[in-house]
Amino acid sequence: MEASLERIGTQIDRDLDQHIANIQSLIRQPSMSTSGGLGIREMAVRLQKAFAELGCQDTALFDTSGNPVVFGHYDTGASKTLIVYLMYDTEAVLPEEEWISPPLEANLVELPPFGRCIIGRGAVNSKGPLQAFLNTVAAIHAAGEALPVNLKFVAEGEEELGSIHVADVLQDHGASLQADALFFPAAGQQANGHTTLTLGSRTAIIFELEVNGERWGRGPSKFEIHAGSRSLVDCPVSHLLEALNCLIADNGNRILVEGFYEDVVPPNEEEEELLDRLAARWDEEAYRARLGVKAFIDGLAGRAALKRLIFEPAFNIRGIYGGDSRTGDVNVSKAIIPHRAVCKVGLSLVPDQNKVDIVEKIRAHLDRNGFADVAMRVRPDYLRDPGAWGQVSVHDDIVVAMLHTYARYGIDPEIWPRSPGGWPGYLFQHYLGIPFLSGGAGHGGGAHSSNEYLVVDGHDTVRGLADLEKSYAHMLYEYASL
Amino acid sequence: MEASLERIGTQIDRDLDQHIANIQSLIRQPSMSTSGGLGIREMAVRLQKAFAELGCQDTALFDTSGNPVVFGHYDTGASKTLIVYLMYDTEAVLPEEEWISPPLEANLVELPPFGRCIIGRGAVNSKGPLQAFLNTVAAIHAAGEALPVNLKFVAEGEEELGSIHVADVLQDHGASLQADALFFPAAGQQANGHTTLTLGSRTAIIFELEVNGERWGRGPSKFEIHAGSRSLVDCPVSHLLEALNCLIADNGNRILVEGFYEDVVPPNEEEEELLDRLAARWDEEAYRARLGVKAFIDGLAGRAALKRLIFEPAFNIRGIYGGDSRTGDVNVSKAIIPHRAVCKVGLSLVPDQNKVDIVEKIRAHLDRNGFADVAMRVRPDYLRDPGAWGQVSVHDDIVVAMLHTYARYGIDPEIWPRSPGGWPGYLFQHYLGIPFLSGGAGHGGGAHSSNEYLVVDGHDTVRGLADLEKSYAHMLYEYASL
Numbered sequence: 001m002e003a004s005l006e007r008i009g010t011q012i013d014r015d016l017d018q019h020i021a022n023i024q025s026l027i028r029q030p031s032m033s034t035s036g037g038l039g040i041r042e043m044a045v046r047l048q049k050a051f052a053e054l055g056c057q058d059t060a061l062f063d064t065s066g067n068p069v070v071f072g073h074y075d076t077g078a079s080k081t082l083i084v085y086l087m088y089d090t091e092a093v094l095p096e097e098e099w100i101s102p103p104l105e106a107n108l109v110e111l112p113p114f115g116r117c118i119i120g121r122g123a124v125n126s127k128g129p130l131q132a133f134l135n136t137v138a139a140i141h142a143a144g145e146a147l148p149v150n151l152k153f154v155a156e157g158e159e160e161l162g163s164i165h166v167a168d169v170l171q172d173h174g175a176s177l178q179a180d181a182l183f184f185p186a187a188g189q190q191a192n193g194h195t196t197l198t199l200g201s202r203t204a205i206i207f208e209l210e211v212n213g214e215r216w217g218r219g220p221s222k223f224e225i226h227a228g229s230r231s232l233v234d235c236p237v238s239h240l241l242e243a244l245n246c247l248i249a250d251n252g253n254r255i256l257v258e259g260f261y262e263d264v265v266p267p268n269e270e271e272e273e274l275l276d277r278l279a280a281r282w283d284e285e286a287y288r289a290r291l292g293v294k295a296f297i298d299g300l301a302g303r304a305a306l307k308r309l310i311f312e313p314a315f316n317i318r319g320i321y322g323g324d325s326r327t328g329d330v331n332v333s334k335a336i337i338p339h340r341a342v343c344k345v346g347l348s349l350v351p352d353q354n355k356v357d358i359v360e361k362i363r364a365h366l367d368r369n370g371f372a373d374v375a376m377r378v379r380p381d382y383l384r385d386p387g388a389w390g391q392v393s394v395h396d397d398i399v400v401a402m403l404h405t406y407a408r409y410g411i412d413p414e415i416w417p418r419s420p421g422g423w424p425g426y427l428f429q430h431y432l433g434i435p436f437l438s439g440g441a442g443h444g445g446g447a448h449s450s451n452e453y454l455v456v457d458g459h460d461t462v463r464g465l466a467d468l469e470k471s472y473a474h475m476l477y478e479y480a481s482l
Numbered sequence: 483m484e485a486s487l488e489r490i491g492t493q494i495d496r497d498l499d500q501h502i503a504n505i506q507s508l509i510r511q512p513s514m515s516t517s518g519g520l521g522i523r524e525m526a527v528r529l530q531k532a533f534a535e536l537g538c539q540d541t542a543l544f545d546t547s548g549n550p551v552v553f554g555h556y557d558t559g560a561s562k563t564l565i566v567y568l569m570y571d572t573e574a575v576l577p578e579e580e581w582i583s584p585p586l587e588a589n590l591v592e593l594p595p596f597g598r599c600i601i602g603r604g605a606v607n608s609k610g611p612l613q614a615f616l617n618t619v620a621a622i623h624a625a626g627e628a629l630p631v632n633l634k635f636v637a638e639g640e641e642e643l644g645s646i647h648v649a650d651v652l653q654d655h656g657a658s659l660q661a662d663a664l665f666f667p668a669a670g671q672q673a674n675g676h677t678t679l680t681l682g683s684r685t686a687i688i689f690e691l692e693v694n695g696e697r698w699g700r701g702p703s704k705f706e707i708h709a710g711s712r713s714l715v716d717c718p719v720s721h722l723l724e725a726l727n728c729l730i731a732d733n734g735n736r737i738l739v740e741g742f743y744e745d746v747v748p749p750n751e752e753e754e755e756l757l758d759r760l761a762a763r764w765d766e767e768a769y770r771a772r773l774g775v776k777a778f779i780d781g782l783a784g785r786a787a788l789k790r791l792i793f794e795p796a797f798n799i800r801g802i803y804g805g806d807s808r809t810g811d812v813n814v815s816k817a818i819i820p821h822r823a824v825c826k827v828g829l830s831l832v833p834d835q836n837k838v839d840i841v842e843k844i845r846a847h848l849d850r851n852g853f854a855d856v857a858m859r860v861r862p863d864y865l866r867d868p869g870a871w872g873q874v875s876v877h878d879d880i881v882v883a884m885l886h887t888y889a890r891y892g893i894d895p896e897i898w899p900r901s902p903g904g905w906p907g908y909l910f911q912h913y914l915g916i917p918f919l920s921g922g923a924g925h926g927g928g929a930h931s932s933n934e935y936l937v938v939d940g941h942d943t944v945r946g947l948a949d950l951e952k953s954y955a956h957m958l959y960e961y962a963s964l
Contacts, residue, residue: 228903238734252720319806421710
């Protein structure tokens with residue numbers, strides 16, 4: 001194994017300029033699922049071709065009612081098979097004027113202290129890591145080595161839309177997708193070299209609540225009316241506020257919906273242990289600084305803060321809107337009573353909360369409290385697989401392999417039982433029964449934002465592109481050896 | 483008087499085509515204070531010239547820190563002097579595509595059942611009535627009659643901005659503006675011929691409330707962050723909702739601010755009587771239909787509804803905004819915690835509430851209840867003259883003159899002690915001590931909206947332009963005769 005890795009590493013160093021060029025080329029092909037699907041189809045076709053050129057014996061475009069999933073099977077005759085989950089879509093580039101280098105040019109730019117970086121949409125999320133993984137496979141071949149595991153590439157084009165058709169593909173093509181584990185190549189280091197390894201993913205429900213006068217039977221029904229009548233005419237905005245107030249309290253940090261918390265599972269023994277270890281080393285201040293948050297809910301800190309972050313559900317008002325929305329200039333104001341008001345809610349759930357059950361509980365709670373008129377529109381794809389969530393044990397082979405890999409780079413990652421956010425790995429666990437993990441040495445930043453970058457040169461603690469690719473090779477070999 | 487009015491009426495009929503053309507010409511000159519002041523200066527200069535041509539011995543542009551007020555004094559040697567309040571600004575024309583005839587072309591269009599109407603921005607609010615009044619004065623001259631009262635024209639160009647500099651002019655030019663009463667020419671009939679006559683005007687406070695994480699010290703402080711952390715990070719939108727919830731209850735219909743209602747004056751004897759008379763004839767259903775409102779607050783009806791409408795203050799949320807405001811498609815949603823949330827409030831006050839006092843009470847109430855961090859931005863011009871409000875007695879000469887005038891047209895107006903909304907007449911009462919009134923036979927619609935129109939032909943109940951102008955002449959003569 002070591003000799004092979006040595007040769008592969010040398011090959012990666014030798015081919016690095018070509019590997020950089022490959023990433024730049026991939027970024028230059030836009031594929032923005034959130035901007036009307038710009039370039040999505042071209043990217044899918046291109047990826048299928050790339051899988052074939054890499055030596056996949058079998059490739060396919062799995063159609064969905066949305067963007068296709070690109071499949072590639074590289075059977076090297078090994079005893080273990082790994083799904084390599086990839087996403088070929090990106091966020092939009094807006095606002096374009098904030099970029100210091102055009103988002104689709106993928107230029108190499110000096111970004112201290114990291115040296116050269118590739119700047120472009122998808123550089124880290126996730127065309128950079130995607131192509132870096134393909135580069136790694138190519139280097140393994142070029143070095144005359146055999147892949148130590150079979151690979152099944154599964155590249156979806158709707159991650160930025162919430163992976164809304166992955167479950168369909170898993171259901172339709174489950175037989176083709178049998179594997180031992182799933183790996184999602186990433187650049188796992190933060191700007192200071194710190195690295196987290198998350199063992200699980202939570203799920204969410206997205207919905208809108210709307211009050212309109214028509215349905216309410218009070219207030220203006222069809223159009224906004226002159227504010228002069230407010231003494232006698234109800235205001236839909238106020239009604240929405242009361243509906244929200246009946247659902248949540250304590251600045252939205254406590255959810256009042258009857259039965260909401262009853263299926264929340266407290267941390268088990270392994271999770272309590274992980275929490276202890278994580279709390280002992282968590283750089284809380286850096287975490288807060290990165291988010292621009294001065295203090296956490298209820299002034300929580302340390303282990304208690306982590307426990308809330310990982311194990312508690314959340315009711316988040318993503319947005320609220322009603323009436324005159326021109327804010328910031330009090331001289332600009334329309335003398336109206338709005339006829340409708342809407343808010344967007346993201347509900348982050350934890351095991352064993354069931355999404356369909358939770359939606360029913362919210363609806364019933366609203367109805368019971370006099371808000372039967374409040375419309376609740378639930379994003380339907382988020383109710384698919386209502387009980388699904390995912391988490392692997394720290395003792396799973398794929399996790400151990402990644403920890404061994406990180407150890408080679410002097411990286412001792414924080415281990416999080418679950419990530420605060422989510423990614424679709426849990427669906428593969430749900431449908432295929434396999435563990436899932438994301439990782440990789442190396443660093444990038446600006447995901448979803450302007451000036452997204454992937455570090456090419458790096459330094460002692462933040463690894464560059466060559467080490468990112470080598471870490472993927474290490475992970476494959478470590479996994480194969482377990 | 484009757485012989486003079488006869489001759490003036492004949493003159494108006496004879497010159498009607500020219501009068502129509504005059505109104506069209508005025509509308510074709512845009513003067514939109516809410517659209518960056520488009521055409522405002524041109525209109526002011528034009529009006530000053532018109533006052534001079536009409537025979538005013540003295541005209542002036544009173545400068546303000548905003549748009550100028552145009553003054554014209556026509557001294558006919560009569561014993562009484564009337565201020566003719568005019569507004570030369572209009573709202574914007576947006577959305578332009580909704581107009582069936584271009585808003586600045588002022589075309590004559592057949593609009594059943596009214597016959598020909600002038601369609602254009604300002605047709606009824608209020609270039610139409612403005613020019614109709616000037617047409618009337620011209621007809622009086624052309625008929626060889628003398629004006630029965632002296633006129634002082636005061637035309638402001640910021641009514642649509644809230645008449646924010648009228649008080650300055652009244653303070654600076656009070657001596658020039660001495661008069662016995664104020665009249666605001668309008669087309670006072672509704673589409674069904676019903677007419678209201680309001681004796682007073684209430685005032686308002688406009689303010690914004692803002693929660694931002696920076697000032698709050700909790701939640702995201704400088705930018706929106708990924709929703710994944712919501713279990714541990716506070717949400718500014720929720721905090722704003724709680725602040726509002728501490729200020730109001732019962733769908734915003736009850737104001738919880740300590741001491742808020744203590745200066746509210748109950749109706750006096752004359753007002754109770756007016757309320758009785760108004761309730762006996764109020765077409766409540768038509769009122770609701772016009773507003774598109776199915777039911778009033780607490781299911782109120784009749785006298786109780788009118789009493790609340792006229793004599794109760796109101797807390798109106800004109801708009802609320804925070805985070806992702808793209809509503810109506812639950813599939814479009816940004817996974818963020820917003821870093822700020824804002825709402826716009828219009829507070830409609832009644833006698834003897836003092837605006838400065840009320841603002842202080844709201845601030846103190848927020849502070850006392852744990853919302854010291856909530857920023858409150860009050861529109862400063864709305865705190866000018868904090869105790870000013872206005873109302874005249876039904877027995878005032880100007881009111882009696884208008885009632886006599888309406889009687890000539892078979893119009894028996896509903897008399898409202900105060901209008902639910904407001905116009906700046908009360909400031910003239912406050913600074914000059916004179917009664918104020920608005921009125922006129924005739925009808926128009928679509929103020930602030932698309933397809934604004936003024937009826938030219940009319941029919942038995944809804945009077946046309948000739949009668950509108952004649953009613954102004956009648957009002958002047960009736961007033962002079964009292």
